[in-house]
Amino acid sequence: MAERVIPLVDQRLVALRAVLPARPVPATGLVADARGRPLRDLRISVTDRCNFRCSYCMPKEVFDKNYQYLPHASLLSFEEITRVARQFLAHGVRKIRLTGGEPLLRKNIEILVSQLAGLRTVEGTPPELTLTTNGSLLARKARSLKEAGLQRVTVSLDGLDDAVFRRMNDVDFPVAEVLEGIAAAREAGLGPIKVNMVVKRGTNEHEILPMARHFRGTGIVLRFIEYMDVGATNGWRMDEVMPSAEVRARLAAEFPLAQLEASAPGETAERWGYADGAGEVGFISSVTQAFCGDCNRARLSTEGKVYLCLFAGNGYDLRSLLRGGATDEELASAIGHIWQGRDDHYSELRGTMAADTGSGGRRVEMSYIGG
Ligand code: SAM
Ligand code: SF4
Ligand code: SF4
Numbered sequence: 001m002a003e004r005v006i007p008l009v010d011q012r013l014v015a016l017r018a019v020l021p022a023r024p025v026p027a028t029g030l031v032a033d034a035r036g037r038p039l040r041d042l043r044i045s046v047t048d049r050c051n052f053r054c055s056y057c058m059p060k061e062v063f064d065k066n067y068q069y070l071p072h073a074s075l076l077s078f079e080e081i082t083r084v085a086r087q088f089l090a091h092g093v094r095k096i097r098l099t100g101g102e103p104l105l106r107k108n109i110e111i112l113v114s115q116l117a118g119l120r121t122v123e124g125t126p127p128e129l130t131l132t133t134n135g136s137l138l139a140r141k142a143r144s145l146k147e148a149g150l151q152r153v154t155v156s157l158d159g160l161d162d163a164v165f166r167r168m169n170d171v172d173f174p175v176a177e178v179l180e181g182i183a184a185a186r187e188a189g190l191g192p193i194k195v196n197m198v199v200k201r202g203t204n205e206h207e208i209l210p211m212a213r214h215f216r217g218t219g220i221v222l223r224f225i226e227y228m229d230v231g232a233t234n235g236w237r238m239d240e241v242m243p244s245a246e247v248r249a250r251l252a253a254e255f256p257l258a259q260l261e262a263s264a265p266g267e268t269a270e271r272w273g274y275a276d277g278a279g280e281v282g283f284i285s286s287v288t289q290a291f292c293g294d295c296n297r298a299r300l301s302t303e304g305k306v307y308l309c310l311f312a313g314n315g316y317d318l319r320s321l322l323r324g325g326a327t328d329e330e331l332a333s334a335i336g337h338i339w340q341g342r343d344d345h346y347s348e349l350r351g352t353m354a355a356d357t358g359s360g361g362r363r364v365e366m367s368y369i370g371g
Contacts, residue, residue, distance in 0.1 A: 025336030027090030099370030117149025138181025
């Protein structure tokens with residue numbers, strides 16, 4: 001494994017300037033990008049740190065004890081995050097997802113949750129507020145997160161077999177504690193809960209059926225994610241990707257499935273239902289099936305850069321505007337202008353020359369931008 005790890009190029013140091021456009025872009029809730037796609041979903045990374053070392057995301061060989069995480073002063077404060085999120089909502093965002101790194105490692109995250117829960121969409125409703133976590137701290141935090149206003153959680157879990165799971169998180173973390181976290185989330189009412197499983201051929205594909213058997217009939221939606229070529233450090237290879245079609249065929253051999261309607265435009269997962277009524281499963285096929293056509297997601301990095309695509313090389317630096325005294329209108333105008341210029345559609349270009357992200361092919365790390 002180690003010999004395939006590629007050295008990290010630090011994309012965090014590269015930033016695009018967020019400019020105040022000569023003609024202001026007021027927040028009307030209707031902003032569209034260069035491909036006509038609206039802005040609906042904001043993913044906020046609250047820390048670049050994590051207590052796991054999943055090899056597909058933060059391989060130990062790179063994220064070792066010498067790795068320089070962002071200094072605290074460069075992170076956006078909760079007040080800054082909330083201020084930016086308010087402007088995104090004014091441009092039409094309806095759903096906010098907190099992520100990381102491991103978001104539950106950010107101190108007092110509940111305070112941020114309660115600030116975000118107090119915001120409103122252009123329709124005057126509270127935003128959908130959710131969080132993606134590795135589940136390691138969930139048993140301790142589920143109740144306080146719910147009380148702060150979090151609506152749902154998505155828990156990442158790559159297998160039920162303890163040995164396989166310990167190997168995949170690469171810090172010897174036991175699967176039982178994540179399962180306890182999921183149970184606590186359910187008890188606290190943080191549902192419907194989703195469980196995300198990255199399937200890596202040769203590593204955990206034998207966990208597909210045990211995971212399905214475990215979660216079907218529980219109301220928890222298991223989603224299979226294709227191992228993606230994000231970042232520059234995981235030594236990604238196509239032959240380790242298990243296409244969703246193959247995962248689905250394995251499942252269908254034991255449990256007949258029928259396709260369900262997408263729940264919302266721009267939804268990343270294809271939904272399938274168990275024919276016997278035992279709930280649904282999802283497939284996120286970012287490698288084998290491009291879904292850029294209605295991608296309505298913006299990502300805010302831990303220190304305030306806006307990324308327009310998971311595979312973008314660079315982000316737009318909003319923090320200098322925030323800390324340089326910009327008004328709310330100016331901030332909204334800068335965000336609107338950035339979105340209007342968005343032409344990203346990496347998954348449709350994957351494997352072609354045009355897939356170069358404009359940064360010499362270098363991309364931002366998943367642990368930094370949050371997935
Ligand atoms: N630490 C949290 C967690 O693991 O849920 C949140 C951040 S993590 C970067 C967000 C999601 O990205 C997780 O579900 C993880 O499995 C997924 N992910 C990370 N690297 C990936 C890769 N190379 N391919 C596919 N999914 C990946
Ligand atoms: Fe940490 Fe999540 Fe990345 Fe695993 S996928 S290393 S838990 S940030
Ligand atoms: Fe959206 Fe980029 Fe993924 Fe396409 S590749 S779906 S534009 S994040």
